[in-house]
């Protein structure tokens with residue numbers, strides 16, 4: 004099914020099995036990253052990378068050696084953004100272990116100067132507390148260097164007018180533009196803080212940041228066990244890690260307000276750390292109108308597949324185009340410790356959604372399902388990397 008509609012390529016050792024979805028002029032390209040063996044440790048902080056030809060932003064961290072995820076398997080023209088490259092240091096300073104580049108997202112042209120702008124997470128930034136986290140908004144020049152920048156954290160960008168980040172929240176663990184939630188003409192940004200403690204230790208949280216065109220926060224809505232009306236529908240508990248991943252499915256239910264998917268990778272439905280994904284149907288203020296969970300116990304997922312303990316379903320996600328032609332956006336979800344064909348070999352699911360957020364059909368991609376092994380074989384992941392994202 005998927006192989007006939009697009010091409011699947013491996014990404015060279017992204018941490019934590021993150022899924023990238025991107026498109027080029029030839030094929031619909033779904034890039035699935037799997038954690039394969041330890042490679043090396045680079046003596047520098049993480050760095051964001053921009054491929055100028057494809058307009059794809061990537062990241063590179065201490066456990067990544069190469070950036071090859073294009074249809075021909077090569078990198079082309081690349082601009083690095085780090086403390087030493089891309090003029091970033093003219094605006095802010097990175098410190099040891101900030102994990103700048105841990106997450107990255109294209110923002111569209113926020114400041115309307117004709118050049119796409121970029122958000123980069125630094126989930127272990129220490130503004131407001133050790134590893135409270137931060138996100139940078141970069142206004143780019145046509146050469147991919149930084150022409151101006153706005154940091155969003157407890158100390159910058161007006162975020163603290165709305166919420167307080169605590170130590171180890173890991174704000175910026177994931178970032179993604181959702182679309183224009185409040186219809187003010189400016190794209191709004193989802194930011195995960197998966198180690199937030201609302202409702203229990205590491206229950207997790209996600210924020211919707213309503214941005215101004217200068218990159219500062221005009222308004223914000225937190226979604227967690229305590230905020231955003233989420234708890235009217237489901238209960239987040241300790242160690243759910245809600246907010247580890249986020250996807251933007253567009254307006255799934257057709258009420259003209261964009262919706263949001265959030266992964267809770269340590270959810271225990273049907274097994275310890277089996278994982279779960281929530282579809283949040285949003286109001287224009289970013290609160291939940293309704294919520295649909297997908298897991299072993301919810302959302303009809305178990306009609307098609309069963310998650311095992313420690314699969315970590317929801318560790319990564321991306322919305323896809325409408326693959327099956329039913330006019331409803333479909334969703335790819337990673338489960339990087341699935342054991343098909345080898346311990347922690349990993350898997351991804353393509354979920355064909357109903358407009359109410361339940362699963363209409365599903366296709367697993369792994370060593371055992373979805374023809375994946377016709378193209379690649381996933382190797383057993385080195386157990387020493389189990390804490391890949393938990394720096």
Ligand SMILES: [Ca+2]
Nearest residue numbers: 112114116118
């Ligand atoms: Ca711009």
Ligand SMILES: [Ca+2]
Nearest residue numbers: 183185187189
């Ligand atoms: Ca907006």
Ligand SMILES: [Ca+2]
Nearest residue numbers: 254256258260
């Ligand atoms: Ca909607």
Ligand SMILES: [Ca+2]
Nearest residue numbers: 325326327331
């Ligand atoms: Ca569809």
